[in-house]
Amino acid sequence: MAKALIVSAGNNANEYLARHIAELGYTRPVIVPSGGEARRQMDGKDFEVIVINTPLPDEFGHELGTDAVQKTDAGVILLAKTGTAEQISDKLQEFGVLVLGKPFTAPQFRQAVQMAASNYKRLALLRVENQKLLDKIAQLRLVDRAKCYLIEKKGMTETDAHRLLEKPARDPGRSGGGVAQRPLDAADAE
The missing domain is CATH 1.10.10.10 (Winged helix-like DNA-binding domain superfamily/Winged helix DNA-binding domain)
Structure with missing residues (x-):
């Protein structure tokens, strides 16, 4: 079954994100509070989707997003306040990071997760062909x-x-x- 990683320092947000990811058929996601811990998790496990809820205690999170895209096959979603999301979305989308402005609705979040997962699956097919x-x-x-x-x-x-x-x-x-x-x-x- 597919695995997801949630990088978020907020307990309320963690439960909300985990619940909506579980509704899409993912096993209980791995939840970590910092960019450093997320990088350690990415080294040892294969995640289909990585959700980064900014800001993180050790970094904002956009660097983690670009690192995740470059070092894993996961579809990456960065959650940021709407004003910040508008400022950084163009740059991050060049790397393949989906940016979703907060606040967002549950259907918007689930759609973003599905888009990220489809990117993961597409990349997996390309890797096999390669x-x-x-x-x-x-x-x-x-x-x-x-x-x-x-x-x-x-x-x-x-x-x-x-x-x-x-x-x-x-x-x-x-x-x-x-x-x-x-x-x-x-x-x-x-």
Whole structure:
């Protein structure tokens, strides 16, 4: 189940925020009173949503918001008094921090949490896609290294090296990287 972090020094606000987050299906959120403690929590846990209720006792909270966006995949919401929210929202939104002016209604808060959660999910999908692309690039590099080895050390033509590596890689259950690794392992054994 998804986890949420609430960074807030006010007990009344903590209960209000926790109750509305729970209504959206989150387990009991982790609640911490300061930016320093929030940073420690972010290092060890994966949060879907981080809510920062400003001001905090050790900092205002906007620095924590930008840190959270840069260091985690969480959707980040910063709660600030309406006047302050208007002043800082443009700058923080450039980083991907949602700013919600206080006072706000329960539906506005729940909508902000849902938007932050959708950002988290979208980023998670992008990270999976990015990893697939990185794996594909690594496989292509390995095949290229194997081709170079076969051309330089075994005297093959590029066409012959390509055919030697590509044909077995098309067999079901075999990857191009696994096929390409064999000549390189043989080279290391020599």
